[in-house]
Amino acid sequence: MPLNIPGLIVPFQLLFYPRLALPAVVVKDIRQLDWAALKAAGYRGAVFDKDNCLTIPHNDTLVPQLQDAWSDCLHTFGPGNVLIVSNSAGTHLDPGGIQAESVSYHLRVPVLTHRSLKPAYTCITSIRTYFASLASPIRDGELIVVGDRIFTDIIMANRMALKSSKAPLSVAEAKTTTSNSRQEALIPTNEKEPDVASRGPLAIWTTGVWQKESMAMRWCEQKLVDRVRVWTNSDPSVYYGRRFVKREVVEEMPVAKRPWYWPPPMGNEKA
Numbered sequence: 001m002p003l004n005i006p007g008l009i010v011p012f013q014l015l016f017y018p019r020l021a022l023p024a025v026v027v028k029d030i031r032q033l034d035w036a037a038l039k040a041a042g043y044r045g046a047v048f049d050k051d052n053c054l055t056i057p058h059n060d061t062l063v064p065q066l067q068d069a070w071s072d073c074l075h076t077f078g079p080g081n082v083l084i085v086s087n088s089a090g091t092h093l094d095p096g097g098i099q100a101e102s103v104s105y106h107l108r109v110p111v112l113t114h115r116s117l118k119p120a121y122t123c124i125t126s127i128r129t130y131f132a133s134l135a136s137p138i139r140d141g142e143l144i145v146v147g148d149r150i151f152t153d154i155i156m157a158n159r160m161a162l163k164s165s166k167a168p169l170s171v172a173e174a175k176t177t178t179s180n181s182r183q184e185a186l187i188p189t190n191e192k193e194p195d196v197a198s199r200g201p202l203a204i205w206t207t208g209v210w211q212k213e214s215m216a217m218r219w220c221e222q223k224l225v226d227r228v229r230v231w232t233n234s235d236p237s238v239y240y241g242r243r244f245v246k247r248e249v250v251e252e253m254p255v256a257k258r259p260w261y262w263p264p265p266m267g268n269e270k271a
């Protein structure tokens with residue numbers, strides 16, 4: 001696994017802004033997302049992680065169980081408004097962008113080419129540049145960011161929210177502030193929808209895994225989220241879950257076994 005420098009400084013930032021770790025929506029996988037409800041709430045674009053969110057790690061094709069949900073997503077947002085941001089395809093670990101091309105072909109959407117791994121601010125800048133370049137530009141508050149890892153996908157989405165509004169996210173600030181734009185952007189204190197200009201992207205955490213990978217780190221991430229929910233006395237997924245998560249139960253996901261030669265040979269390594 002490559003060294004993720006932008007990810008290494010996350011714990012220090014969490015000391016001051018623990019809510020960066022809180023997902024707005026928690027689902028097992030994307031089949032539970034209500035695309036129509038998201039569109040109706042003003043979300044026009046989507047950023048997706050790849051590994052263990054849409055594909056099996058080190059594989060470029062969509063997990064077969066997600067075919068219908070993925071088609072519905074593309075139909076709802078439009079393929080040009082959906083972007084794959086991976087810490088494998090499209091990075092320096094993908095020389096020549098060969099894997100990015102393959103993923104783009106199989107998933108039918110563009111793959112972001114970026115030099116810094118998620119959740120780096122330079123990666124965020126690349127995402128904003130892409131969505132600003134569209135014929136109908138998409139703002140941060142009109143994006144959903146979907147991924148299976150707290151320390152990369154969710155932190156990145158919430159970092160975008162941090163820069164999208166002026167209100168506090170820290171525990172101390174939150175305790176002294178009862179109502180402001182940033183607090184409402186991440187954790188609404190009432191049933192009023194924050195307007196698109198003042199909110200950040202919607203951070204969506206997929207907790208299921210299609211192939212076991214970094215399970216100890218995933219356990220730590222879950223414990224961190226639980227702890228921050230208690231510490232800050234807030235859980236945005238209660239509010240957003242009622243609105244954007246389908247009630248029906250999805251079939252249990254079969255977890256693929258790792259090949260015996262895991263991890264793959266050098267030069268084929270991906271995050």
Ligand SMILES: [Mg+2]
Binds near residue numbers: 051052147149
């Ligand atoms: Mg992933």
